[in-house]
Amino acid sequence: MDWHLECSDCGATASPEGLPTVCARCARPLLVRYPGRAHPVTERAEVRRRRGMWRFRSFLPLESDEEPITLGEGDTPLLAVPRLAAALALGDVWIKDEACNPTGSFKARGLSTAITRAVRAGADRFVVPTAGNAGVASSAYAARAGVSVRVYAPRTTPRTILSQIVSFGGDLVLLDGHIGDCGKAARAYAAETGAMDLSTLREPYRIEGKKTLGLEIAMQFDWTLPDVIIYPTGGGTGLIGMWKAFLELRHAGWVSSEMPRLYTVQSTGCAPIVKAFAAGALQAEPWPDPQTLASGLRVPGPLGDKLMLRILRETRGGAIAVSDEAMSDLARLGTRQEGIDFSPEGGASIAAAVELQRQGAIGPTDRMVLFNTGAGWLYREPEHLLAGT
Ligand SMILES: Cc1ncc(COP(=O)(O)O)c(C=O)c1O
Incomplete structure (x- = not known):
């Protein structure tokens, strides 16, 4: 293997052999490092010709003779949403629609x-x-x-x-x-x-897959990065993965844009990262009695809290909580107006964009990417929708 593991907190290194878990010294998540890999800029054209998230295999933990276990994940659409933007007076807004993955989510x-x-x-x-x-x-x-x-x-x-x-x-x-x-x-x-x-951040490789969210956005914007990304956050692998992707792309010279401002959105019924961010804390307290219909956001004590808080501050982003009512209303609006099947978590991203723009944290010319992390149909019981027909 041409990579090693490094603790996200204390910096201790670890071997990738066997089935690595968390840092042996401090029990925080491990990150994959590839010091020997070169990424000539000419490879960008080749990457574009391949398909699926494994098109980025030179950034992923795969040996040269190895084929991944795949169902064709990745390559999800990055969609402009003019009707939704007009209805909500949002500026340059794009939806990364992860509902299109095999199994319906990122x-x-x-x-x-x-x-x-x-x-x-x-x-x-x-x-x-x-x-x-x-x-x-x-x-x-x-x-x-x-x-x-x-x-x-x-x-x-x-x-x-x-x-x-x-x-x-x-x-x-x-x-x-x-x-x-x-x-x-x-x-x-x-x-x-x-x-x-396979728990979130208790093994180092789920983050590497989530990294492809960031790699794809860069490719879809022709090797530039947006100004703002809003990500519905539970355990935080997507946020951490994208941050790592942008750093690796900048290091490779594939993009020269500034780092996007990364924003976490959570539910007012379970918002440990929002609370810790607002308090200026270095880590989050477990949220008592977490309640939200966005099941993916019902994570009261994420293991990656310290790293997420560091990333939100380092990128000059932030954290915001929205109500279950707002996320449901906006998921419904987005689904009807744009034909994108928004989950409640996707609705939370839209609600956060509206609120951040109202607060002035997002300006009218900022290019923003909102995540629809999963498909709305997974949350619906069709009988409810069809009642009365
Ligand atoms: C649809 C959806 N969105 C967001 C999340 C939160 O993801 P993460 O744990 O990467 O923060 C989840 C996690 O279950 C999810 O299922």
Whole structure:
């Protein structure tokens, strides 16, 4: 392997051999470093000719003779939304529509890389705690690799998401409580059975898959970066992944734009990062009694809190909370006006853009990218929509 691992907090280095977890010294997340890889700018044209997120394989943890476990993830549309922008008086706004991934969310990217690496290292049994969509993606990619996965999810997870986990063959166990409680059950199951734990940031490779969000945005804007990115944040792998992507692209000389200002949006019912950011804290306190219909944002105590807060400050971005009502209303508006299937988390990005622009944090000429991280249909029970027909 031509890469090594480095702690995101204390800087200790670690070997990528076997099934790496967190930093042995401080238990914080590990990041992948590729000091020996060269990225000649001429490679940009070649990258454009390939397909899917693995078009960026020279930025990803893959050995030269190796093929990834893939379902064709990535290459999601980056869409201008003129009607939505006019309705909400938003400026230069773009939607990165991650609903178009296999399994209906951006979780496909990280699970493709994590399962590729773990299977290569010999793992044949997995476990994952999930707010929902990571459970669907883990089940699909485990099926693709011919291995098994135990999935712990909160009982309150939308029924359609749970049914997708079962459809892909995930061994689903429902728990009372939130994803933190599912995480404890997953660690106990891993200790008992030897299953590999795919929890957010407890292995280093999901971030690498999420990095392709940032690599793709740069390519789609012809190797420039937007001014602002708004990302609905739970565990934070997408935020961390994009930040890492932009640093690596700038280091390689593939883009020369300033770093985008990265914004986290959370629900007022579970906003540990927003609270810590506003308080000027270096890390977040666990959020008591987390409640939100955006199941992906119901993460009361993310392991990557310190790194996320550092990234939000370093990029001169911020963190904002929006109500469940606002995110649902704007998801509905966006879906009807633009034909994009917004999840509540995607609606949260739109609500955040409206509020940040109102506050003056986003100016009229700022180019902003809002994330629709997953598909709205995964959250709907069709009977409700069809009642009265
Ligand atoms: C649709 C959706 N959006 C956002 C998130 C939060 O993602 P992250 O954990 O990368 O912050 C999730 C996580 O489950 C999700 O499913």
